[in-house]
Amino acid sequence: MSNFNPIVMRQFYALLCLLLFSGACSEDDTPNPAVKFSSPDSDVKISQDGTSAAITATHHAGQFVLTMEKNFEAVPESDRSWCTAVLSGDRLTVEIEENAEELRNAAISIMNGESVIGKITVEQGIAPTLSLESNTAEFTNEGGGIDPITVTTNQERWDAACDAGWITISKEGDKLRLTASPNPDGGNRPAVVTVTTGCKDNPAEVSAAINVTQGPPSLILEYTVPAGGKIILPLSGAIDCTVDYGDGYSEKLALTLNPATGSLINYEYAEAGVYEVSVSGSVEQLYSLQGHSETSRSYLTAVKQWGNVNLTSMYYAFYLCSNLKTLPENTTDSFAEVTTFKYAFEGCSGLQTIPASLFSGCDKVTDVLGCFTKCASLTSVPENLLAPLKNVTSLQSFLAHCKQLKTVPAGFFARSPQITTLKYTFSGNTAFETLPAGLFKGLANATNFEETFYGCTALKEIPDEFFAGCTSADIFRSCFFGNKALTKVGRNVFKGCTNVTSYKWLLANCTELVSVPADMFDDSRKVTDFSGTFRDAAKLAVESPYTTIDGVKVHIYERSLHPDAFTAPKSFGTCFRGCTALTDWDAIGSGYAAWTK
Secondary structure, eight states: OOOOOHHHHHHHHHHHHHHHHHHHHHHHOOOOOOEEEEOOOTTEEEOTTSSEEEEEEOSSOEEEEEEEEESSOOEEEESSTTEEEEEETTEEEEEEOOOOSSOEEEEEEEEETTEEEEEEEEEEOOOOOEEESOSEEEEOTTOEEOOOEEEEESSSOEEEEESSTTEEEEEETTEEEEEEOOOTTOSOEEEEEEEEEEETTEEEEEEEEEEEEESSOOEEEEEEEOTTOEEEOOEEEEEEEEEEOSSSOEEEEEEEEOGGGTOOOEEEOSSOEEEEEEEEEEEEEEOOSTTOOHHHHHTEEEEEEOOOOOOOBOTTTTTTOTTOOBOOOOOSOTTTTOOBOTTTTTTOTTOOOOOTTTTTTOTTOOBOTTTTTTOTTOOOOOTTTTTTOTTOOBOTTTTTTOTTOOOOOTTTTTTOTTOOBOTTTTTTOTTOOOOOTTTTTTOTTOOBOTTTTTTOTTOOEEOTTTTTTOTTOOBOTTTTTTOTTOOEEOTTTTTTOTTOOBOTTTTTTOTTOOBOOTTTTTTOOOOOBOTTTTTTOTTOOSOOOEEEETTEEEEGGGGGGOTTTSOOOSBOTTTTTTOTTSTTHHHHHHHOGGGTO
């Protein structure tokens, strides 16, 4: 009897087939390594398929936690030392260090052996920086706007707020605009504008303040100094003010300064730079003569704002400040109490322009002697500059030795009929090429024209009727002395000048002079001094000046013979010395030799 059992065999065969089939499936269907990231952190962005992530971090040190589903033994590897990744189970912790330098990036690769299965990118921002073009803002009592302040930051956004309701803030790109409402009280009032920026988790991380004041504006001076440079402020007399030196230091001063005894305000800068020094309060006088060195004066490069500091004197205000190049307009009647501008800008050889409103509101000013003498860089002057100076009668040396000044506007004196003295006014202006006709029109009170154009060596011609109407004129001594390019004197130059007593050295040393009108002195019959009037005008090839009386020529050297028509000249030596080209030279030499020696 056989032991074969068909049922058992069928079961054995089925089991064998199952084992064989099962083995085959296990070998072919092994899953590929894969990861899938997830994170609740809003700074972590997961790709749509979950296989990559991007972390956006601020500059701060911090951690980011991701969940990472995987089906293999994963190893995270970072390509930057400041960024690390630690995997524990399905928890992946990314840790970054503080960043204080520049924007930086890192990549974390999820490795399976030599293969990269997933990737995390990290972008870390930098620490926010913030700087302001100016940390101060000043408004007058009238309010209004000021120049915008530039805000510089490495962040995309910044903000600003003020602790006072009278300041309005607006932003335009990198510009901060401040506007103040009028101040009804008229006194000083302060405010602080705070500018902030930062990263998104701390938008006010860094801040900078703008100290705002409204009230009488400050005097602002610009100094350009080297490291260790010491300035001497041009303050004198009684002062009660606050000085902000522009480098973070300010001080309150209440004392009486006397530069003659060495009582001065000095300040030394540790670092080289351009500094704006703000003076607010009360200052009696601006003064730069005694006690001020050439070096300290040279550091002053601009006046940025005149302000209102109760000045009463500008005597030697910026004397010999050779690098002072610009002055601001006077928009707030800054000199309402000032009585003198005597030598205020003498020797400011770098000064390029004079603001038209400089003397606005200067009703009390009486003295401007030498105000702009030796301002060698001036090329022009405003036409109405003198108009506000109603109480100034003398312009002695006002614009003397301004060696680049080529002329003055025709209406320069048009609103100054009170002027009596023009002594040395334009003396030594070697670039003067032309004089506008009618320059002195309306100056009926002017008496003294001594050396007015002395040494204007480029001047070629005196216009017709140049002094016509100057009926009070008395002295023309050396008025055009040494004008070596002068060739011609126009017609009726002295028309109406009936009170002249001196033409001494009027045209002396005008070596190129070839022509003068015969009747140039017809209206000047009281002259007592013709000393050196035409001295050394060797090219003067006309008949010497004369006046026709009853059909008879009366030359100036013959006036003593006609006492009914002329005052007899008392001084006349060298009047025609060297004028050998005159057509009546022989007559002068034979009968009136004293006029030639």
